Amino acid sequence: MSKPVIATASLAGCFGCHMSFLDIDERILDLIDLVEFNKSPIDDIKTFTKPVDVGIIEGGCCNSENVEVLREFRKHCKVLISLGECAIMGGLPAMRNGIPVRECLEEAYFHSPTIDPADPRLMPGDEDLPIILDKVYPLHEIVKIDAYLPGCPPSADLIWKALTSLLEGKPLEIPYSLLKFD
Amino acid sequence: MPSKGLVTAALGRHRHDRARLIDILRDIQAQAGCVSPEAVAEIAAGLGVSTVAVEGVATFYHFFSARPAGTYAVYLNDNIVSVMKGRAAVAAAFEKAVGCKFGETTPDGRIGLHRTSCIGMNDQEPAALINGVVFTSLTPAKARVIVEGMKAGMDPKAMVASFGDGANASKIVRAMVKNNIRKEGPVVLAPFRSGSAIKKAVKLTPEEVIAEVKKSNLLGRGGAGFPTGLKWEFCRREKGEAHYVVCNADEGEPGTFKDRVILTERPHLLFEGMAVAGYAVGAKEGVLYLRAEYAYLLPYLQKVLADLRKKGLLGKKIAGKTGFSFDITIKLGAGAYVCGEESALLQSAQGERGEPRDRPPFPVSSGYRFLPTTVNNVETLCAAARILEKGGAWFKDMGTARSAGTKVLSVSGDCKKPGVYEVPFGLTVRRLLEMAGGTDARAVQVGGPSGCCISRGQFDRAIAFEDLATGGSVIVIGPQRKLFEVIHNFMEFFVEESCGWCVPCRAGNPLLLRKLEKIMSGKGTPSDIADLESWGKTIKAMSRCGLGQTSPNPILTTIQNFRELYESKVDRNRDFKPEFDLAESVKAASEITGQKLAAHDPENPHA
Numbered sequence A: 001m002s003k004p005v006i007a008t009a010s011l012a013g014c015f016g017c018h019m020s021f022l023d024i025d026e027r028i029l030d031l032i033d034l035v036e037f038n039k040s041p042i043d044d045i046k047t048f049t050k051p052v053d054v055g056i057i058e059g060g061c062c063n064s065e066n067v068e069v070l071r072e073f074r075k076h077c078k079v080l081i082s083l084g085e086c087a088i089m090g091g092l093p094a095m096r097n098g099i100p101v102r103e104c105l106e107e108a109y110f111h112s113p114t115i116d117p118a119d120p121r122l123m124p125g126d127e128d129l130p131i132i133l134d135k136v137y138p139l140h141e142i143v144k145i146d147a148y149l150p151g152c153p154p155s156a157d158l159i160w161k162a163l164t165s166l167l168e169g170k171p172l173e174i175p176y177s178l179l180k181f182d
Numbered sequence B: 001m002p003s004k005g006l007v008t009a010a011l012g013r014h015r016h017d018r019a020r021l022i023d024i025l026r027d028i029q030a031q032a033g034c035v036s037p038e039a040v041a042e043i044a045a046g047l048g049v050s051t052v053a054v055e056g057v058a059t060f061y062h063f064f065s066a067r068p069a070g071t072y073a074v075y076l077n078d079n080i081v082s083v084m085k086g087r088a089a090v091a092a093a094f095e096k097a098v099g100c101k102f103g104e105t106t107p108d109g110r111i112g113l114h115r116t117s118c119i120g121m122n123d124q125e126p127a128a129l130i131n132g133v134v135f136t137s138l139t140p141a142k143a144r145v146i147v148e149g150m151k152a153g154m155d156p157k158a159m160v161a162s163f164g165d166g167a168n169a170s171k172i173v174r175a176m177v178k179n180n181i182r183k184e185g186p187v188v189l190a191p192f193r194s195g196s197a198i199k200k201a202v203k204l205t206p207e208e209v210i211a212e213v214k215k216s217n218l219l220g221r222g223g224a225g226f227p228t229g230l231k232w233e234f235c236r237r238e239k240g241e242a243h244y245v246v247c248n249a250d251e252g253e254p255g256t257f258k259d260r261v262i263l264t265e266r267p268h269l270l271f272e273g274m275a276v277a278g279y280a281v282g283a284k285e286g287v288l289y290l291r292a293e294y295a296y297l298l299p300y301l302q303k304v305l306a307d308l309r310k311k312g313l314l315g316k317k318i319a320g321k322t323g324f325s326f327d328i329t330i331k332l333g334a335g336a337y338v339c340g341e342e343s344a345l346l347q348s349a350q351g352e353r354g355e356p357r358d359r360p361p362f363p364v365s366s367g368y369r370f371l372p373t374t375v376n377n378v379e380t381l382c383a384a385a386r387i388l389e390k391g392g393a394w395f396k397d398m399g400t401a402r403s404a405g406t407k408v409l410s411v412s413g414d415c416k417k418p419g420v421y422e423v424p425f426g427l428t429v430r431r432l433l434e435m436a437g438g439t440d441a442r443a444v445q446v447g448g449p450s451g452c453c454i455s456r457g458q459f460d461r462a463i464a465f466e467d468l469a470t471g472g473s474v475i476v477i478g479p480q481r482k483l484f485e486v487i488h489n490f491m492e493f494f495v496e497e498s499c500g501w502c503v504p505c506r507a508g509n510p511l512l513l514r515k516l517e518k519i520m521s522g523k524g525t526p527s528d529i530a531d532l533e534s535w536g537k538t539i540k541a542m543s544r545c546g547l548g549q550t551s552p553n554p555i556l557t558t559i560q561n562f563r564e565l566y567e568s569k570v571d572r573n574r575d576f577k578p579e580f581d582l583a584e585s586v587k588a589a590s591e592i593t594g595q596k597l598a599a600h601d602p603e604n605p606h607a
């Protein structure tokens, strides 16, 4: 029997959730025995090469490319998981949601302390660059999400427990200790 | 702009007392039209506290504004009954005549138009407060006359053309507010002779007074329904250098106005109830926490207190009882629904932000000034006085087995006779609708937004703690109304009034509101209804105080009782439909950077 396939991506996130994933430590060896990775920064596969059982996404959507990747994931994955605060709620990047896009861009490219006053003010507009969205969206506002793993980042134990329950086809029961953050 | 003089004077008036910060801020707001950052800094320096401490309080309350609110600050009620009674036309008339929009102040700073949540006048909407003066039953024509008056520089009090009934018309009140007492019951609204309760009380021991109240089975009328006798007993038993009686007259639940009528017509009964409570728990001081919206009653209430002192019913040696002294002070709020929650109220009475405390400890052990305190609703204290006058057994005989006595209901909305009804517990909604002339209702909101919305099939349910519990608010929703508009109005209220302390309430309610709007706009699917239910449950379970614990009720109780309404709005053939529109969401940035979506079209990545 072929192994279940997993794919992961980091959108508008800090990669902290992926780091936490790697924090499962030596259990990663068990995981490699249990599953096969497809598109993911973990194995650097850039495009989907087959149908995927579980897609895991960190980070919300802050630009058009994020949306593109997310929709690709939804198309290829049977189960899609929002991993971490940014994916679930927008997280830190969503702090810009109360500020108009123009102000954000001008702050970054015209007024930030690292801009040399002698330089001409340039707003990057290359067609190859993703377009910034009006605000940062949580994943479930764009595609259907099947499960949410909270935390910033969710602990390695929580990710491990969620993945193993899913692979064993058991209902996910998360102990309170893994959900209590203070 | 406030001069230093104003701040100095206000600080002096309130003896540089940090606990009276709200009074200080109220003075500055009234005199300067705002609490500017400069004023905040001056107050902080004068009190010897940090600027942030003062700013935190100043920004918490609705009636304090950092920018000038206008020499005339108009606060028009935006609650659903105001909307039902023609708020939109009145608001438009104000905007047109004044020349600015709601949320703005005219460039010359003369007139500011603001919205506010329920001001306790639901039986005479649309209603507004202008510099604290109440204007009721507004029409576009009346609004235009008022604006004329403001432009001519008239005193808002002088613009009150006719006065209401009872004490509203008295020289000291002079308000256009009507009592609308439709039914007087034997407990609260029946005539009362000052002294008849406290004189009986002081002949008993405090323990016997508590026993009498326990015997009556009186449950708190403020909403939670805690047994009053037991609360007093707990409070009495606590050790502390002082005990306090605090009367909750915040009456912020949209649709409630019965405490307003009690304060207007039976204040001596209430104050006597506080004295009885003081005798029972061993308190020498009582505090009436009065919502800012009812500040127009303040001079009148002060006078009633003075009269009672003269009669020996307050002050020292009350009713001739050696060693029993008790007096009452009044503290004003500054606009915040959450201050009706007892621990938030205590914080506010101490001059802090009105944020609920962690409980336990409960107020009976750590209340006002962190000393043992009984916090009771206006109506509860009136009932307690009457129980001492007429006996616990007399009281217990009325109502139902579990809900003794009467309840004063505030009925408003789509009915012919809105107003106050004192009825025995156990009355059915149907009977109440018959009395109020609202039998064609499609729904009734019992207990305000935090209560329950019931459908026609449930009109035989009873108003009682064991069935439909209510602090008094009954809003009749007529057959012509769009229920979603009502639910939306209530959810906006909770979003606005959350104190922001805990995430489930602060973030959860806006999420519920947006989901609701998604369904209302026809973009919902069955999964959105499921989300509302599951998120609503989480918010109720995880919130810190009663506000968050009830805030999803407008949605949850209508999903329960009007599910077909939600189902008719959603697309049943799809499980998920996002509101998100990529083209829309990149518009703002495209205009700035010149980028085009076509090159990034995710549906067509190779375009």
Ligand SMILES: Cc1cc2nc3c(=O)[nH]c(=O)nc-3n(C[C@H](O)[C@H](O)[C@H](O)COP(=O)(O)O)c2cc1C
Binding pocket: B219, B220, B221, B222, B223, B224, B225, B226, B228, B248, B249, B250, B251, B252, B253, B337, B338, B339, B340, B341, B342, B343, B375, B376, B377, B378, B380, B381, B545, B546, B547
């Ligand atoms: C958000 C919120 C608002 C409240 N508003 C009021 C109010 O306006 N008046 C009131 O008496 N109780 C109000 N309560 C209930 C009080 O916390 C408290 O239970 C009550 O004052 C106790 O008095 P009682 O035992 O006489 O009912 C409110 C509670 C919450 C959670």
Ligand code: SF4
Binding pocket: A012, A013, A014, A015, A016, A017, A058, A059, A083, A084, A085, A086, A087, A091, A092, A151, A152, A153, A154
């Ligand atoms: S949830 Fe926390 S760890 Fe994860 S991407 Fe966001 S900020 Fe980083």
Ligand code: SF4
Binding pocket: B338, B356, B497, B498, B499, B500, B501, B502, B503, B505, B506, B543, B544, B545, B546, B547, B548, B549
């Ligand atoms: S539930 Fe809401 S109002 Fe109550 S403490 Fe939490 S945030 Fe404040």
